[in-house]
Amino acid sequence: MERPRARRRGGPGDRGGHEGGQAAPDQGDLPGRARPHAQGRRRQGVVAVAAGDGIAALFEECGAVVVRREPGSSPPLPAMLAAIREAGSEVAVLPNDEGVRAVAVAASEIAREDGVVVSVLPTKATVQGLAALAVHDPLRRFDDDVVAMTDAAGHTRYGHLTVADRQAFTSAGMCTPGDVLGMIDGDVAVIGGSLTEVAALIVDRMVAGGGELVTLVTGAGAPVRLAASVEERLADTRPDVEVVVYDGEQGGYPLLIGVE
Numbered sequence: 001m002e003r004p005r006a007r008r009r010g011g012p013g014d015r016g017g018h019e020g021g022q023a024a025p026d027q028g029d030l031p032g033r034a035r036p037h038a039q040g041r042r043r044q045g046v047v048a049v050a051a052g053d054g055i056a057a058l059f060e061e062c063g064a065v066v067v068r069r070e071p072g073s074s075p076p077l078p079a080m081l082a083a084i085r086e087a088g089s090e091v092a093v094l095p096n097d098e099g100v101r102a103v104a105v106a107a108s109e110i111a112r113e114d115g116v117v118v119s120v121l122p123t124k125a126t127v128q129g130l131a132a133l134a135v136h137d138p139l140r141r142f143d144d145d146v147v148a149m150t151d152a153a154g155h156t157r158y159g160h161l162t163v164a165d166r167q168a169f170t171s172a173g174m175c176t177p178g179d180v181l182g183m184i185d186g187d188v189a190v191i192g193g194s195l196t197e198v199a200a201l202i203v204d205r206m207v208a209g210g211g212e213l214v215t216l217v218t219g220a221g222a223p224v225r226l227a228a229s230v231e232e233r234l235a236d237t238r239p240d241v242e243v244v245v246y247d248g249e250q251g252g253y254p255l256l257i258g259v260e
Helices: 053-061 077-087 098-113 126-134 142-154 195-208 226-237
Strands: 007-009 044-050 065-068 090-094 117-120 157-163 168-170 173-175 180-184 187-192 213-218 242-247 255-259
Touching (some): 044 053, 044 077, 044 126, 053 065, 053 126, 065 077, 077 090, 077 098, 090 126, 098 117, 117 142, 126 142, 126 157, 126 213, 126 255, 173 187, 180 195, 187 195, 195 213, 195 226, 195 255, 213 226, 226 242, 226 255
Parallel strands (some): 044 065, 090 117, 213 242
Antiparallel strands (some): 007 242, 157 180, 157 255, 168 173, 180 187
């Protein structure tokens, strides 16, 4: 499956290998070039949880059945169960947040009683869900597809920006209300005064460990040039890296970041 249509800064034309020595996922198939699904009930399918209208549209463009949730909350169990039953008889579930996994597992256990084969993938962030969907192939054996999707998600480091609403001690030091927090893999890595400054520092740290594709998902109310500033910096410092930008419209997080 191919990644959804996005504003893109080109990198190498041929991404011959995936970070960490893994084979690069076939990028010839996320929205824009997604395979058409057969009419009626699909044998294989994907359920993806989304916390923003733009993110939901991206997952739907990829062919997933989307379960929406509010930022900081989990979707209701009946909605998750209904999505699994709609998706097919062999279903991969992308929670895309550690807090959502419990309800995804509970819904999956109920669906299994109806004979549905369900696998809940360990996606902890939206960008990991996008990476997993990029390699999803409904024509492949389900178990093999789950392995490929899990591998793609696991090779995607994730980060995001948020703004502190109270004073607290973090792994990067003390923050006060209004500070911009840069998170990497769930931990506060940078505390700064502006979104642009922190975004640059976070992306620099993430790509320093390797990677050839950077995904940026802008949130509701994010500054117009936030993603563009990151793109321009990478064009100067890492011209070998490809950048894709999506408008996720998620609340609470001005920018989501993925590095593969």
